[in-house]
Amino acid sequence: MTRLNALRAFVLVLLLAFAGLAAAQANLEINTPAIAALQRSMQERHAQLQPLYASGAVGLTRDGNVALRDANAVPLAQRAQVNALVAAENQDRAALYREIARANGKPEWESDIRATFAQRWIDKAQPGWYYQNASGAWVRK
Amino acid sequence: MVRRIAIAAATFAAAATACTAWLAHAKEISLEVDDIVAPAFSARSVRASLSGPGMRELALRIERLTVGGRDWRKVSLTCADLQTSGSRVSCTRGVLDVGEKIPLSFSYASDRGDLTAELKPAADETWQVSGRLAGARTALAARLVNAKLERFNTLLPPSAPKLTAGRASGTIDLQGSAVKARVQLDGIAFADASGLHAAEKIGGTIEVDAASEGKGWRWSTRLAWRAGELFWQPLFLAAKGQRLALEGTTGDGRSDIRSGSLELPEIGTVDLKASWDHERGVLGETEVRSARLRLGALYEQMLKPLLAQTALSDLRAEGDAAVALTASGDGLKSVNVELRAVSLEDREQRRFALFGANGRIPWRQGEATTGELTLEGAEFLKLPIGAVLIPLRLRGTGLAIGAMRVPILDGALALKDFAAGTTTEGWRWRLSGQVEPISMEKLTHAMGLPTMHGAVSGVIPDVRYGRQTLSMDGALAIKVFDGTVTAHDVQLIEPFGRAPRLHAELDMKGLDLELLTRTFDFGTITGRIDAHVAGLELVDWQPVRLDMRIESSPGTYPRRISQRAVQNISALGGAGAAAAIQRSFLRFFEQFGYARIGLSCRLRNGVCEMDGVEKAPQGYVIVKGGGIPSISVIGYNRSVSWRELVERLKRITQENVKPIVK
Incomplete structure (x- = not known):
């Protein structure tokens, strides 16, 4: 029984090591036409999202997405548009993670790449923006 | 609202009755009651005392008062100048303390049941009730002047949006078992914590007439929405003078809307009938119909905010639709839509447009139906498309079109066996057909490309869409530049995504x-x-x-x-x-x-x-x-x-x- 557990632990360690290796080896700066198109689209949207990050209406989630945090900071008439912006941004982000994984020739790395990006977005966030900590609670940077 | 006022009146009456009773039987005046329980409210640990010169100082303290499921702790009513003469008791300098101290005056004559009471929380705010408490012949009139609506927050369930502003003025009359309310609302604002259900500067009127009938009530209500904005995820609405009138009955565990009409200015009128089972919380037989909805205004007022960031975010819509649907507890039972001269146009980018759509789309739960749509014309990516007749077959969430011919320039796209349906993985559809020769000169000219010669024609093999992938079995042949171009093994992944991916072999x-x-x-x-x-x-x-x-x-x-x-x-x-x-x-x-x-x-x-x-x-x-x-x-x-x-x-x-x- 203990031997079996030891074996399990060993396999787990091995898997984790490989997962770490995989993330380490992925080229996150890789560029393809698809990635360029997604980055362009996200860049255009960023001008609309920036004031929403600043006001705390939208925050960065721990899984590499953005989410509506507190719509009260947005004028009523624009709240539906904020929903749409968040949905469109998340669609692009999902496609970006998928494309980077594909461009690396490793579609199975998608979730690792997403996790790496989630931390990157939070590191790059400006002071005053909100992000989700590891337990999912909103924190002001 | 009507109920709350009636309860308030009843509370005063109870307090006053108790006072007179003590005066008649005791000299040392103080009274303690453990509990008073009534269907609508309960009071725990009630203490009342009369003191001071001439026993004129009343103090009534309730440890815990529960009204409509909400609690107040340490509620007190004090009066510095309680007057009694015969059966009449009155107070002109009372204070009601419910966390906030509210000046109060009242007078009550126990022989005839005459009651007047007035709460004056602020110089411009008055809550008044006057009339007679006399069993079945009870008649009370309540008058509100700038009543602050935030006071009702404590009555609302914790999950409900909180009122942050708003005033109500008007009258509520109770005559025996009939209630009549005429209330004007101004400057209402509310919001929940997420901001997904919120309103600002709401103004309007509420009229309610209700009378008991048998074991229940027969009622009618009219709401008019004059000012303000509302966001109720995902819908944003601004006041345009919308009106809702409902007539119905409530009793025996159910409410029936016998007739209702919703007037949407510029859009049209929607008539409805519905019933609601209170115990099971389910919808009964429901009917919603409108003879004429103007789609342009419907799009601008209601749909546009919903469609932001989609291909339909910037439309010019025209034409009318007649809509009729029936539903019950187990969902939609039937839908009938009739389109009349409907046109839609992608305004700025001009990616697509359709003109002069007419026809009817019937749908029945668990039944197959056939409908028909005709288009006078359309435009897709700058390509003009001629008149199209679309015969529809509907069943459940499935849609099929046997054959249709879409004229493009001097040729056409002849499609057959189109079938679409939803699965757990999203939309799926398939079609096949052929391209009847379209001149390349005309095609390239229409698309703003350098003029090419020849013609596009060919067979469209089985095309399938599912799991966000469009794939084609067989080969698509195009005749151009006096030769042929053949495409096979065509696969388009996420055609509607940000970065569509195409795989193909070309010859x-x-x-x-x-x-x-x-x-x-x-x-x-x-x-x-x-x-x-x-x-x-x-x-x-x-x-x-x-x-x-x-x-x-x-x-x-x-x-x-x-x-x-x-x-x-x-x-x-x-x-x-x-x-x-x-x-x-x-x-x-x-x-x-x-x-x-x-x-x-x-x-x-x-x-x-x-x-x-x-x-x-x-x-x-x-x-x-x-x-x-x-x-x-x-x-x-x-x-x-x-x-x-x-x-x-x-x-x-x-x-x-x-x-x-x-």
């Missing part, structure tokens, strides 16, 4: 080079070519991978190439040949003969590995000379960046018309 046979070079102003080449593109992969319509080979078609035909074409080909591949022309007698000739033309490109990671018809010293032959005078073009660059290649092609073709190469 081109016998394209007329003269037509082709004339179109793109490349200089003139006479002859024919074949091309084969294997493993074509486009992402966001940009090639990322391909193995392309272009070469002269087999057979006998005139083969000539102009000096300009030679220069252009040289510019594409390398400098050698053009220099040769400059230096030699060859520049005196306009045209040269050739034996073969060939060029291949293996595109990987943005770099094109090039090759020609055969090897040459330090290079490869792109044009192999033949006849008199003859010329050969040699390429020396084997690796060319795809971007650079496209730039060069653009430069060459730009001088004439718009470049077509993306």
Whole structure:
């Protein structure tokens, strides 16, 4: 029984090591036409999202997405548009993670790449923006 | 609201009755009651005392008061000048303390039941009730002046949006078992914590008439919405003078709306009938219908905010729809939609438009139905489309169209066996059909491309869409430049995503080079070519991978190439040949003969590995000379960046018309 557990632990360690290796080896700066198109689209949207990050209406989630945090900071008439912006941004982000994984020739790395990006977005966030900590609670940077 | 006022009145009455009772029977006046429990409220640990000179100071304290499921702790009513004479008790300087101290006055005559009470929380705010408490002949009139609505927050469930502003003024009359309310609301604002259910500056009127009938109530209500904005995820609505009138009955565990009408200014009127089972919390037989909804206003007022960031975010909508639907506890039972002269247009980007849509779309739960739509015309990516008749077959969430012909320019797209449905993985559909010849001149002109000759025609094999992938079994053939282009193994992944991905194999046979070079102003080449593109992969319509080979078609035909074409080909591949022309007698000739033309490109990671018809010293032959005078073009660059290649092609073709190469 203990031997079996030891074996399990060993396999787990091995898997984790490989997962770490995989993330380490992925080229996150890789560029393809698809990635360029997604980055362009996200860049255009960023001008609309920036004031929403600043006001705390939208925050960065721990899984590499953005989410509506507190719509009260947005004028009523624009709240539906904020929903749409968040949905469109998340669609692009999902496609970006998928494309980077594909461009690396490793579609199975998608979730690792997403996790790496989630931390990157939070590191790059400006002071005053909100992000989700590891337990999912909103924190002001 | 009506109920709350009645309860408040009843509480005063109870307090007053108790006071008179003590006066009649005791000298030492103080009273303690553990609990008072009534259906609508309960009071715990009630203490009342009379003291001071002439026993004129009343103090009534309730440890815990529960009204409608909400609690108040340490509620007190004090009166500094309680007056009693005979059966009448009154107070002009009372204070009600419910966390906030509210000045209060009241008077009550126990013999006739006459009651007046007034709460004055602020100089401009009054809550008044007057009338008679007399069993079935009870008549009370409540009057509100600028009543602050935030006071009701404590009555609302914790999950409900919190009122942050708002005033109510008006009257509520209770006559025996009939209630009549006329209330005007101003400046209402509310919001929940997430901001997904919120309103600002809401103004309007509420009128309610209700009378008990048998075991229940018969009621009618009219709401008018005059001012303000409302966001109720995902819907945003602004006041436009909308009105809702409902008439119905409540009793025996159910409410029935016998008749209702919702007036939406500029859009139309919606009539409804419905019933609600209170115990089971389910909808009974429900009917909603509108004879005429104006789609332009419906889109602007209600749908546009919902469709932001989609292809439908910037429409000009016109026309009417008649809608009728029935539903019950187990969902929708039937839907009938009739469209009349409906037009939709993508305003700024002009990606699509449809004009003059008419027809009817019937749907029944668990039944197959047939409907029909006609379009007077449409436009898709600047391509004009003629009149279309669409016969619809509906069943559940499935839609099928047997056959329809979509006229495009001088040809048509004839589609058959279209079938669509939803699955757990999203939409799925399939179709097949054929392209009846469409002139390339007209097509390229309509799309703003350099004029090409020939015609597009061919068979559309089985096309399927599902799991966000469009795939085609069989081959799609297009006749163009007097030759044929065949596409097979076509697969389009996420066609509606940000970066669609296309996989295909292309075969081109016998394209007329003269037509082709004339179109793109490349200089003139006479002859024919074949091309084969294997493993074509486009992402966001940009090639990322391909193995392309272009070469002269087999057979006998005139083969000539102009000096300009030679220069252009040289510019594409390398400098050698053009220099040769400059230096030699060859520049005196306009045209040269050739034996073969060939060029291949293996595109990987943005770099094109090039090759020609055969090897040459330090290079490869792109044009192999033949006849008199003859010329050969040699390429020396084997690796060319795809971007650079496209730039060069653009430069060459730009001088004439718009470049077509993306």
